Amino acid sequence: MSQIPVPPPNWWSRNWKWFVPTLVVTGMALIAAFVLAIMSFVFGMMKSSEPYQTGLSRARADAAVVAALGEPITPGYFVQGNIDGSAASGEANLAIPLKGSRGAATLYVEANKRAGEWQYETLVVALDGGQRIDLRDKDDDAGEFGR
Template sequence: MHATTPPPSTWWSRNWKWCVPVLAALLLALFAAFVFGILMLVFGAMKSSEPYRHAMKQAQTDPAVTAALGAPIQAGWLVQGNFSSNGPDGEANLSIPLDGPKADGTLFVVAKKHAGEWRYETLAVNVDGGERIVLEDDAAMPLP
């Protein structure tokens, strides 16, 4: 009898059992990083917008909001809503979670931009528990 030696096995045939799950996990991690990057770009654009910055400044300096939420007031991570700006025109409709030492709340902003100037239709804080504090925009008030 003549014994034949089996053909040499390839790298893939020896290692596919661990290689396939590792490649799948790597692809899943890359996809998650891509989605996370897109979300960070969107949230970064919202948080750098003029309506967001103006509303946060108003909320952080308003005595009624400071009394209700405590100081310091920080913005939460997940800003909801939409923001669009096209040259001299634009609009913003934002819901910004607020965190304070005493309580939490939500800052609502509805603004429109015409001829390069933002006008705020709604600028209010809803404190968790039901109280609503309307913020006054001193910059939009007519001078006497």
């Protein structure tokens, strides 16, 4: 009587030891890439907003800020806060980290948009030493909105 030959192992039993870790690492990499893409999109939207651009340009143009931080003044990647609104109205509350050759600071921007125009309630650079530099113009007074 002849013995029945043992069938060769199937693909899964031969390859599971490398396939499972590869699948887990690939899944984690895809999730991390998705989260990174969402964060980049959100930060990109915040950085392209008018309150962000106005605050950054005023900080770079202000002599006291340049003297305290040095040049070039570069914004940090992680902007904190929120921007809500539409074409006619909205609100922005941002904390933008700034770094220069001599130091670091945080730019605070609080603005309200009425009739399509941004009015800045707060536009202040807070230096690491505690000093605050107000960047608002006289025209930026938000008192007309009932503050």
